[in-house]
Amino acid sequence: MSFIFYAQGVAGVYDDFLERLISRLSLEGTEITHETRDGERAVMDVRHTGEQGTLEIAPSGKNVKVTYIVGRERKEVGKGVMGAIAGAGVGSILGGILRRDGGEIGDRIGDALGGAAAGGAYGAYDGWEESREDRTAFASLLASCARDVEGELQEILAAQEEAREVLRERSRQKRAERDEEEEEVRSDLEDVFGDILALQEEVELREDEGQSVSKVQNRLERAERLYQEAEAACEDSDFRTARTKMKAARSMIEAAQHILEE
Structure with a gap:
C-alpha cells in the first residue's frame, strides 16, 4: 500500500522542503533511518508508533512528490496468528506454515489459515484492519x-517574490x-550646440569683414570642447558631469558674445 502527496510549487526549494519535512516528522516522533540521496531523489525508512515503511521524496515538475510505501507490520502477523490459533488450533497452523518452503511468511500464514474456523478468520481480519488504521x-x-x-x-516564496517586485518597481x-x-x-545639449553654431556663424562673418576675432575664437573653441565632453558624459549616463560641462560651455559662449558686443 502506498500514499502519494504533492507539495505545490516548491520544487525550486526542494532541499529546504526536504530538510523541513524530515525535521517536522522527527519532532512528531518519527524514527528516520537509512536515508540516501540520488541526485534530487531522497529515500529513507520511517517508523512511527509501530508502523514502518519507506519514504521517497523527489521533485515533480514545479511540485515535490512525496511517496510513502507502507511496510508489512509484525502486529498483522501476530494478531492474525492468534486469531487463527483460537479458531483452528495450533497444529493446523504450524503445519501449514512449515510445509511451505518459499514465499513470505505472511503468504504462508494466509494459506495455512485457509481452513481456519470463523474465530480465526475474524482474528486475522481484525489484526489487518487495526494495522491499516x-x-x-x-x-x-x-x-x-x-x-x-x-x-x-x-x-517565504511569496515574500521573496514581493521583495523582488519591490526591487523591480524601484x-x-x-x-x-x-x-x-x-x-x-x-x-540642454541641443541648446548649447545651437548657441555654438550661431556664434560660429557670427565669427565667420566678422572674419569676412576683416575684424579681429581671435579672442572670440579662443572662447568658441573652448566652448566646443566643453560641449563634446558634456556629450560624452551624457552617453555614459554621468548627467552631473554633463550638466557641469554644459554650464562651463555656456560661460564661454556668453564671454565670446560679450566680446563681440564691445
Missing part, C-alpha cells in the same frame, strides 16, 4: 507535515527618472 494515521500525519512545510515555503522608477533626466540633458 495505524498506517492511515501516519499517512495523515505525513500529509499534515507536508502541508505545513508547503505552506511555510509558499509564504528599478523601473530609477530607469524612468534616468530616462527623464537624460532627455532633459540632451535637450
Whole structure:
C-alpha cells in the first residue's frame, strides 16, 4: 500500500522542503533511518508508533512528490496468528506454515489459515484492519507535515517574490527618472550646440569683414570642447558631469558674445 502527496510549487526549494519535512516528522516522533540521496531523489525508512515503511521524496515538475510505501507490520502477523490459533488450533497452523518452503511468511500464514474456523478468520481480519488504521494515521500525519512545510515555503516564496517586485518597481522608477533626466540633458545639449553654431556663424562673418576675432575664437573653441565632453558624459549616463560641462560651455559662449558686443 502506498500514499502519494504533492507539495505545490516548491520544487525550486526542494532541499529546504526536504530538510523541513524530515525535521517536522522527527519532532512528531518519527524514527528516520537509512536515508540516501540520488541526485534530487531522497529515500529513507520511517517508523512511527509501530508502523514502518519507506519514504521517497523527489521533485515533480514545479511540485515535490512525496511517496510513502507502507511496510508489512509484525502486529498483522501476530494478531492474525492468534486469531487463527483460537479458531483452528495450533497444529493446523504450524503445519501449514512449515510445509511451505518459499514465499513470505505472511503468504504462508494466509494459506495455512485457509481452513481456519470463523474465530480465526475474524482474528486475522481484525489484526489487518487495526494495522491499516495505524498506517492511515501516519499517512495523515505525513500529509499534515507536508502541508505545513508547503505552506511555510509558499509564504517565504511569496515574500521573496514581493521583495523582488519591490526591487523591480524601484528599478523601473530609477530607469524612468534616468530616462527623464537624460532627455532633459540632451535637450540642454541641443541648446548649447545651437548657441555654438550661431556664434560660429557670427565669427565667420566678422572674419569676412576683416575684424579681429581671435579672442572670440579662443572662447568658441573652448566652448566646443566643453560641449563634446558634456556629450560624452551624457552617453555614459554621468548627467552631473554633463550638466557641469554644459554650464562651463555656456560661460564661454556668453564671454565670446560679450566680446563681440564691445
